[in-house]
Amino acid sequence: MRPRRKNFSLHKVQGLALLAETTTENTLARHGLSQGRKAVGNTRSLFSGSMIFTWDQVCHDMTDTFVIEVIGVEGVFLEECMDLYLNVVKIKYDPEFKLSIGRVGYDEEVYQDLKTRLAGTHLVQRHARIIETISTSEGERAHGETSFVEAGVVPQLIANLLREWLVSHFSGVGRGRIYKKKNGLTLISTRSDDDLLSQLPSNIEIPKGVELRPAFDLEPRVFCLSQTSEVCLAINARTKIQLKLPVGWLVEQGMPVKGLWATKLVQGKDERFCTDIRLVGLIERVEGGILSFSEHRDGKSSSMSASEAFLEPRIENLAKILHFFSRNASESYILQKLRNIAGEEAVGAMRFERVERLAGYLVDKVGQTRFAVHLPVSFSRLLCVEPRTTSFESFDKPHLIFGPGGREKHRWNQGGLDRYGPFDQHQFNPKKLNVAVICQEALQGRVETCIEQFLYGVPDSKAGKRGFIRRFSLDKPYLRVFSVPGDSARAYKNGAVEALEHIADRGENWNLVLVQIDESMEQLEGSDNPYLVTKTFFLSKGVAVQHIQFETIRQPKERLAYSLNNMGLACYAKLGGIPWLLPEDHKVAHELVIGLGSYHQKESRFGVGNRFVGITTVFSGDGQYLLENRTHAVSFDEYESAMLDCVRGAVENVRTRFSWTESDPVRLIFHAFKPVKNKEVKAVECLMQELNLPHAEYAFVHVAEFHPFCLFDLEQEGTLVGANLYKGKYAPPRGGFLKLSAREALLCLKGSRELKQATDGHPSPLQLRLHRNSSFRDLTYLAQQIFSFSCHSWQSFLPAPTPITILYSQLIARNLGLLRHVPEWSESMLAGKIGRTRWFL
Structure with missing residues (x-):
């Protein structure tokens, strides 16, 4: 790793010259640099006459910090910039x-x-x-x-030639194993010092054919970091498990394999790539060297030779194999050790070191090479994000509004609530809530204690002193606990019926039902899931429902306080409350922002399954962004027509509400979980003509979570989470925005503070891709709006990983996808008031 330093960019100007000073004068003499007076900081590049000396050329000679000064003759000047790197190298040709x-x-x-x-x-x-x-x-x-x-x-042809060169080069030099990957390739290091399993304790035996190694995903890309299209290579580092022991051999050794997933080897047409694997099925039994499967890829042949099968390369299967050959070490102990090793590889500092090492190999070892026989090319070092060569900026957190007049503002959501109260505190009704609690009778005492802390605060904790009642300006509620014998869905349903009869005898209704569940219940489906059955029952009565896991109740006091704070925020929103609003950041056009999010439900690992699309609409009015009360979710095949219906209904509703005229400027912005098709853009344009809004502007933004890019801030030393333990080292700043081209950008919604623990790995930014047919093309404005919407989630006080337009849509789609498996469920249950709340949070 390089020494820590400040970073400067150099620019040629008239009337300036650069001098340098160091305690190691021999270094200056070797590079022909003259000595000057000491200045603040140091630099990656040193200019002398017509030569540029890079940091890497001189740092190995230096024993002290290089310092520089600018004086008034012709030369260069320096501008300090962030020590921020993008994981790409440029291709020069x-x-x-x-x-x-x-x-x-x-x-x-x-x-x-x-x-x-x-x-x-x-x-x-x-x-x-x-x-x-x-x-x-x-x-x-x-x-x-x-x-x-x-x-x-x-340039795209050059990028394709780069991919071809990478395959030929790495398959020829024997530096690693290469595997085919969409849009690129994966390189697994075979260096002896990259055997990560060697870090395991000596009492764990490692059989031959079992590996955990660093891997690099290499993906050529074209984008415009400056004014022209440039070909770049994105380099990402991760770990890769390889299990090359045939299942037949493992069975001969006595290892049980029932209930594990098996794969088979598949050789592609290009023999330069290593043999890849393909998932085959779930092993049910082994007889006479033949595997039988309970689930199989093609559904026809449900068996294969055990000698031709290999276990799926998952960390759990790796732990099982190591445990089998190391009987004196428990499987859980080995699994934790493996996760620690993989976690250390995933943190920013280690990922940057590996990415930089491979980039250095391309520069130093490969040097200049040729594409297409005669085209000379060379590689740059990792791209340093500099203000004059790249478009990078950091967005500030938006002010949130906690009162109708707009004077009560705060950048911190929880701080604003505690200082001003919720936005609608004077309009919210009823102030005195009827709250039911359904829990298992064996856990009742501990659940009651937790509910008391939820309502009135966690004593002796920094984060949870106020409690739900005080924070949201409510009166003391009517509270009743209903315990159920056991953890079955039937028992919970009986408890729900008892609760309903109780409140009916009082001539009232429940406002909120809190349901204690176990973490394991999350895996149950339909009528077997106690929470889904209970939620269906109460939603049909128009009652808000919130679950709390018993594992959450058992957390240490401070962590419990944070969890209860988040639960209180979601409950208030489910009750129809408005904790805060987001001010609109424009004064010209009426805006409608439509978010599309999806949830993919599969009963098996094979097959297409069911995909649901949720639709959320945010509109501007009275100087604020307001969330449309009606929410939608449909199957993937129906989402295009549902989206148009949603837009039509929202436009007509908002146009009437705010008295739009035909000449008013209108802007529609779409946040989509997938690339928007040309025919979908055309359909929206036709709809605006139909609605007599011919001058409407459109922006269609694909908000992509999966892409090859990441950013490293070498000045970020991480956030302390324990004794000498830091999370988020080298994490980019939250709100960081890097424009890759006129239609592509990266937006950081997670920084060091947003990670939960040190092993969470390095946060990835979102990639924003603006559709070419968009008529509104201010990508910086669109990115800042998406960032602001990520601060507007009522699900948690923590910043959301995506804007609410997509997050809420995903939650709607997921909830409706799960509830459809409950026989008693019907979407008509959301036709009333409950469907206009945030019931899905």
């Missing part, structure tokens, strides 16, 4: 170099034949109805009609 490309008409059989036959000697790719071939080996020619094109005109 001559944009005017002419590439020879062969083209033939597209035919699927010809295309597959060329890809197989020319693997390793040519790049073969499809472009519309044309097959393109580019020679990558000396002495080979392009196939088809040949033409020449400048390299700078076809």
